[in-house]
Amino acid sequence: MGRRPEVFVRQVSMAEGRRLQRITRTSKDPVKLRWAIVVLMSAQGQPAPDIAYLLRTSEDYVRDVIHAFNDRGFDALSPKWSGGAPRRIDEQTRDWICVIARCDPRFLGRPFSCWSLTKLRDYLIDAGYVTTISVETVRRVLPARGVSWQATKTWKASTDPDFTAKMRRIHDPYDHPPADGRVLCVDEFGPLNLQPRPGRAWRPAGRPVRLRATYTRDQGVRHMIAALDLATGRLHYRIRDRKRWHEFLSFLKTMRRRWPAEKLYLICDNFSPHKHPEVRTWCAANQVDLVFLPTYASWLNWIEAEFAAVRYFAPNGTDHRTHTEQDTAIGAYIRRRNQRARPRTGFATNSKIRHADYPFKAA
Structure with missing residues (x-):
């Protein structure tokens, strides 16, 4: 050739x-x-x-x-790029994919409680919405139209008939600190048992840290009683073996000695030791005003957010073998936190929990 x-x-x-x-x-x-x-x-x-x-x-x-x-x-x-192959899934079909994804599969005759991408793809083909579609296409259609894979959570609605009045009673000292005293949010944190706790940390890719598993925990539990001072943002605490009314009252006496000249407004939940007659009698005689949360409304207590941070940065990701070791770690974190504390103002100012009917609606 x-x-x-x-x-x-x-x-x-x-x-x-x-x-x-x-x-x-x-x-x-x-x-x-x-x-x-x-x-x-x-x-x-x-x-x-x-x-x-x-x-x-x-x-x-x-x-x-x-x-x-x-x-x-x-x-x-000058390359003249074309727009690729024409779309085989039109806009109306994409809308139907999102509608079906948000439906309970059992409502559509499928014997499972949630869709996987594969099960959703199979249903779309079986029901005649499309003749063929890939799992990857389904995966891209959903977030493009604001549908994401989310965890289902629970919400405990308050059954307190006086919820609105009690919530406003809580919000008032949050929004307008009393001139004659100090607002303290009080609660118990725990139980603090000795066990390996899952947590998060930066690690080399593919090399996670593993903690031992425990089945026998015979060293008992401890409890932390704490108070968040809204005027300074500092967290005051005591760790005790039990959390009866005796320990609670002892903690209140400690707070009373810390601010002897001020009236104390204590935001606390309906845990029975908080309402014990001995506690109520002592509070009435020592200028301590107990402000109780509505039933099933612990999220109104500002200290709950602080407890979440304590749990995340102190015990999580650890495997303490003694209570002394664990108590020391918690104390070290709280001392460092208190050094950077700021007054607490503006509780959930833009949140829907400010609405009076919010607790009666499922999340």
């Missing part, structure tokens, strides 16, 4: 040569840059095989670029 005749670009003018050089220096489109290099090298007398060898491509590719330039000039160096 004879050798194919060489193909070169047509005669290129000085202006066209400068334009080709400018494209090779400034073009950000890799395809346009490659085509311009082919044309420029051919204009300089390089044969197609040599150009193909230098650019690591085929001779046919080089000849196609040269022919295109000879036919259409510089228009041939």
Whole structure:
């Protein structure tokens, strides 16, 4: 078989040569840059095989670029990208995919409580919404229309008939600290048993830290009684073996000695030791006002957010073997936290929990 005749670009003018050089220096489109290099090298007398060898491509590719330039000039160096294949899933079908994904599968005759992408794809095909669709397409359609994979959570609605009045009673000292005293949010944290606790940390990829598993825990539990001082943002606490009314009253006496000249307003839940007659009698005689939360409304106690942080940064991710070791770790975190404490103001100012009917609505 004879050798194919060489193909070169047509005669290129000085202006066209400068334009080709400018494209090779400034073009950000890799395809346009490659085509311009082919044309420029051919204009300089390089044969197609040599150009193909230098650019690591085929001779046919080089000849196609040269022919295109000879036919259409510089228009041939501007790629005309098409929009790809036409959509096979129209907008209405995409809407139906999202509607079905939000439905309970059992309502549609499927014997499971949630959709996987594969099960959703199979249902769409079986029900005739589409003739064919990939799992990847379903995965991309859902978030594009605001449907995401979320965990189902529970919400305990308050059954307190005086909820609104009690909630406003809580919000009032939060929003308007009393001039004659100090607001303290009080609660118990625990139980603090000795066990490996899951947590989060930065680790090398693919090398997670594993903690031992425990089945026998015979060292008992402890409890932390704590108070959040809204005026300073500091957290005051005591760790005790039990959390009876005796321990609670002892803690209140400690708080009373800390601020002897101020009236104390204590925000606390309906735990029975908080309402013990001995506690109530002592509080009435020592300028301590107990402000109780509505039933099933512990989230109104500002200290709950502080407990979440204590749990996250102190016990989580640890495996303490003694209560002394665990108590020391918790105390070290709280001391560091108190050094950076700021007064607490603006409780949930933009949250829907400010609405009086919020606790009676399921989340």
